[in-house]
Amino acid sequence: MIIFEKASKSFGRTLALNNVNLALPEGKIIGLFGPNGAGKSTLLKAAAGLVRLNSGQVTVDGKIPQQRRSKLAYLPEQNTLPPNWTIKRAAEFYRAFFDDWDNERYEKQLEFLNLKDGMRFTRASRGQWAKARLVLTLARQARYILLDEPFSGIDILAREEISKALVRDYSEGQQTIVIATHEIDEIENLVEHIVFMDNGRITVLGDADELRHQEGKSIVSIMKEAFRHGSK
Amino acid sequence: MDFDAARPIYLQIIELHKRALMTGKLKSGDQILSQRNFAEQYKVNPNTVQRAYREMEALGLVETLRGQGTFVTVTKKQLRTMKDETANHALHSFICEMKTLGFTLAEVLTQVQETWEKEASKR
Incomplete structure (x- = not known):
């Protein structure tokens, strides 16, 4: 389990994480929602062990994230792969780097998402690029998968394909997938657990169907309401 | 089909099946989609689908046979x-x-x- 305890992080005067206490439930697809600048990316980076907290702590299965690298697959919002690489080259790099690389999974997802691994990133459309980066992340058998804005800037068809690829890949109960996005619509039915952030704090938390049942509203409406309350 | 975003999805999955039963689109003995295929086709969380299927099993509407699939068992x-x-x-x-x-x-x-x-x- 990934647990945040009194976690705070500031960038200059901006408090990206404001005393966050949060336990991400195991084995679920979790939607980390919130407006731009809410602290979603910082939360994910902290879980991946890529930012130093100012105070508090984050643990992954009881240890600091840096000691759990092999269990964490993190997809940053910005591409970090050299653009002149082919998908194949990137896959070889990943395979050499990560012990949990699953080549069968990689090839299946490539086929499912209609990608050719000889394609260079410079030749790829935004959608193809996003799909390729996702395939590379999901090809690891990591216990925790952290995806930062996997849908940003891509068309609706590619989004749908990515959603389906996520369902396809997800092995129930064994993987925890956290998807940070401000575009809720696409994955509203895909996420089982909701974490909503605003101004560095967690403002809504819970099981998606329970929230719909309790409020009689869509997740989007619940978020909007929480956001309005929060900004008053 | 699109789900109503304001109501629990698992309930709507059950209703979808009930409707198909009542209109005769699904009959006793018919095989329904596997949980995984349903999740993929409708882009719904696999655990949500599992919850709906479990409840349909508890209601006696369907039965899951290991390794064979889920079948309609509804009585008249x-x-x-x-x-x-x-x-x-x-x-x-x-x-x-x-x-x-x-x-x-x-x-x-x-x-x-x-x-x-x-x-x-x-x-």
């Missing part, structure tokens, strides 16, 4: 009860609406008769 009696419940629900809201509009029972009955016949002649 269950089907009758489901239809009665649905009809009651529809009648109730219809009657409330007609009452609100100030119609008498006799007027409503005449209207029902006429509209029913009109619909029947269309087909």
Whole structure:
């Protein structure tokens, strides 16, 4: 389990994480929602062990994230792969780097998402690029998968394909997938657990169907309401 | 199909199946989608699908046979009860609406008769 305890992080005067206490439930697809600048990316980076907290702590299965690298697959919002690489080259790099690389999974997802691994990133459309980066992340058998804005800037068809690829890949109960996005619509039915952030704090938390049942509203409406309350 | 975003998805998955049973699209013995295929096709969380299937199993509407799939096991009696419940629900809201509009029972009955016949002649 990934647990945040009194976690705070500031960038200059901006408090990206404001005393966050949060336990991400195991084995679920979790939607980390919130407006731009809410602290979603910082939360994910902290879980991946890529930012130093100012105070508090984050643990992954009881240890600091840096000691759990092999269990964490993190997809940053910005591409970090050299653009002149082919998908194949990137896959070889990943395979050499990560012990949990699953080549069968990689090839299946490539086929499912209609990608050719000889394609260079410079030749790829935004959608193809996003799909390729996702395939590379999901090809690891990591216990925790952290995806930062996997849908940003891509068309609706590619989004749908990515959603389906996520369902396809997800092995129930064994993987925890956290998807940070401000575009809720696409994955509203895909996420089982909701974490909503605003101004560095967690403002809504819970099981998606329970929230719909309790409020009689869509997740989007619940978020909007929480956001309005929060900004008053 | 699109789910209503404001209501629990697992309930809507059950309703979807109940509807197919009541309209005869699904019959006893028919195989339904595997949980995984359902999740993929409708882009719904696999655990949500699992919850719906489990509940349908508890209701005795379907049965899952290991390694073979999920099959419809609904009885005639269950089907009758489901239809009665649905009809009651529809009648109730219809009657409330007609009452609100100030119609008498006799007027409503005449209207029902006429509209029913009109619909029947269309087909």
